[in-house]
Amino acid sequence: MIGERVVQRISSTRGFAKVAPHVVPALDRAVHRLTRGKVLLSAQMLPGVILTSTGARSGLTRRTPLACMPQEDGRSWLLVGSNFGRTDHPAWTHNLLAHPDAEVSWRGADIPVRARLLQGEERTAAWKELLAFWPPYATYQARVEREIRIFRITRRGQ
Numbered sequence: 001m002i003g004e005r006v007v008q009r010i011s012s013t014r015g016f017a018k019v020a021p022h023v024v025p026a027l028d029r030a031v032h033r034l035t036r037g038k039v040l041l042s043a044q045m046l047p048g049v050i051l052t053s054t055g056a057r058s059g060l061t062r063r064t065p066l067a068c069m070p071q072e073d074g075r076s077w078l079l080v081g082s083n084f085g086r087t088d089h090p091a092w093t094h095n096l097l098a099h100p101d102a103e104v105s106w107r108g109a110d111i112p113v114r115a116r117l118l119q120g121e122e123r124t125a126a127w128k129e130l131l132a133f134w135p136p137y138a139t140y141q142a143r144v145e146r147e148i149r150i151f152r153i154t155r156r157g158q
Helices: 002-011 014-034 091-098 120-133 136-143
Strands: 048-054 061-067 076-081 101-106 109-117 149-155
Touching: 048 076, 048 091, 061 091, 076 091, 076 120, 091 109, 091 149, 120 136, 120 149
Parallel strands: none
Antiparallel strands: 048 061, 048 101, 076 149, 101 109, 109 149
């Protein structure tokens, strides 16, 4: 699909990495709120969730729109702390490390989840899946010295 390749190329640029973190989440939150959780603007390109986590230091509730890779089991998703290829880990990853119990809004439903940081062979396997799913992640990783964090979030209470 030509449109998808163009979006991937644009999202891999340094200019996108500078602008997108300020624009995309704000638009996502606004559209999500206006549609009562039914629409996530960025999900028109990639599947997405609104992650509700607890601030690592503040303890306050934080809502973050994120691209995700749904897993075939329907009970879990992969979240990538790419931060658009910026140097620092995104704040939401610190929040999940400190408080792994969270909630996601997925297709209009609020779902309690538990997050787990992937490491070792499990991370390597997930990274390969993610690169096939969204190739710009490779560009983001090449741009930074840190290892991009990958979390598996799984439904709680089932």
